[in-house]
Amino acid sequence: MRRPIAAILALSLAPPILADIIPIANSSFESPNFAPALGTLTEAPTAWEGGGGQFGLIDRGPSSPWHAGIDRTPDAADFEQLAFFSGGYLFQVLPNALAAFTTYTLAADVGDTDGGTFGYGDLQLGYGATYSLATFLTPATAVNPAPSNGAGTTDGWVRWTCTFQTGAGPAGLGQPLMIAIGGGNTLTLFDNLSLTATPTPAPGALSFVLLGLLPRSQRRATRAAQSDR
Numbered sequence: 418m419r420r421p422i423a424a425i426l427a428l429s430l431a432p433p434i435l436a437d438i439i440p441i442a443n444s445s446f447e448s449p450n451f452a453p454a455l456g457t458l459t460e461a462p463t464a465w466e467g468g469g470g471q472f473g474l475i476d477r478g479p480s481s482p483w484h485a486g487i488d489r490t491p492d493a494a495d496f497e498q499l500a501f502f503s504g505g506y507l508f509q510v511l512p513n514a515l516a517a518f519t520t521y522t523l524a525a526d527v528g529d530t531d532g533g534t535f536g537y538g539d540l541q542l543g544y545g546a547t548y549s550l551a552t553f554l555t556p557a558t559a560v561n562p563a564p565s566n567g568a569g570t571t572d573g574w575v576r577w578t579c580t581f582q583t584g585a586g587p588a589g590l591g592q593p594l595m596i597a598i599g600g601g602n603t604l605t606l607f608d609n610l611s612l613t614a615t616p617t618p619a620p621g622a623l624s625f626v627l628l629g630l631l632p633r634s635q636r637r638a639t640r641a642a643q644s645d646r
């Protein structure tokens with residue numbers, strides 16, 4: 418019975434695997450700040466670069482022409498600016514490099530304008546120094562329901578979450594991470610992006626832990642038995 422108890426002890430004593438937050442600059446699109454009355458700013462937000470069709474910033478504050486047509490963004494600390502797309506995209510190269518044995522979790526609030534039918538949205542993680550040379554990863558999981566802005570005050574926004582996993586020696590290892598967002602047909606809205614990286618135990622790592630600890634506990638048990646004599 419000693420071995421299973423030692424194994425359980427080894428597992429319970431293992432340090433918890435924590436997710437590292439990877440900072441995204443201007444992740445809530447509050448920069449450059451402009452007056453709500455202006456409504457729309459058709460330029461790339463600070464720290465982002467854009468291309469393709471139309472993209473830019475909307476401020477849906479109380480004096481904005483968008484105020485009634487876009488639900489309040491689901492962030493208590495938000496100042497009501499958000500990114501919009503009509504066929505365009507925005508990307509940001511991150512200071513962090515693509516790592517092996519890692520699960521990346523990329524999330525964003527995705528919104529729909531009143532009266533519009535949501536078209537599509539892209540929430541992507543990849544690597545590369547510039548968009549035209551980027552390689553985007555295939556998500557391992559994706560929760561990305563289409564928002565539908567109806568009469569409710571919060572139904573115009575949904576949270577999207579995608580995970581991406583790397584193993585040993587993935588393509589792009591050591592290259593800078595890139596995130597990209599976009600969408601279109603009608604207006605696609607984005608706000609409040611986040612990205613975390615969680616180390617994934619390499620295959621066999623747990624076996625090594627158990628193999629390393631079990632003989633020691635077995636030796637202790639043997640010594641204890643001898644001292645009892």
Ligand SMILES: [Ca+2]
Nearest residue numbers: 445498499608
């Ligand atoms: Ca915002």
Ligand SMILES: [Ca+2]
Nearest residue numbers: 450451452476
């Ligand atoms: Ca503003």
Ligand SMILES: [Ca+2]
Nearest residue numbers: 566567569573
């Ligand atoms: Ca609504």
